């Protein structure tokens with residue numbers, strides 16, 4: 484339950500970051516890595532000129548198409564993000580908002596580093612928003628924002644018990660650090 488609510492706060496943080504980016508760049512492409520069955524596009528009111536690339540393993544991508552149907556601006560990408568060639572299916576020249584929401588736990592540090600280097604090398608410019616990303620991995624990535632779920636005003640809307648637990652956790656720098664969403668520009 485607690486994890487679900489924290490996930491919702493992470494969603495809200497990443498949605499807000501995405502909203503700001505797509506508003507500033509109407510020709511955006513959004514690349515949602517390890518998208519699962521999340522449907523950020525429904526929550527973020529993106530301009531009709533934005534294209535979405537939803538990346539996940541083929542079983543998940545197929546399930547998504549069954550659940551959400553097809554959309555001319557949504558491009559499912561069945562790929563393992565640890566691979567190399569899948570990026571060739573995504574245009575490189577448009578501003579890119581790259582999201583990794585709850586993906587990091589699935590990858591080793593070496594895989595994260597290699598993936599981020601490939602992303603930054605592929606796209607001309609953009610932003611990367613990840614939660615749980617332990618540190619900066621590529622010299623081109625400039626930290627633009629750190630948002631800890633623990634410190635968000637949404638915590639005040641939680642039930643008393645949960646609010647109390649999160650407020651206790653705020654005493655721990657480590658807990659604040661661990662629940663950050665990091666946004667980088669490149």
Ligand SMILES: C[S@@+](CC[C@H](N)C(=O)[O-])C[C@H]1O[C@@H](n2cnc3c(N)ncnc32)[C@H](O)[C@@H]1O
Pocket residue numbers: 516517518519520521538539540543562563564565583584585586589
């Ligand atoms: C915890 S879920 C998060 C789903 C979604 N982003 C969300 O926040 O609800 C992690 C997702 O990452 C996908 N994933 C994990 N490793 C992956 C990889 N190497 N390549 C592509 N997708 C991967 C999983 O299939 C799963 O759908």
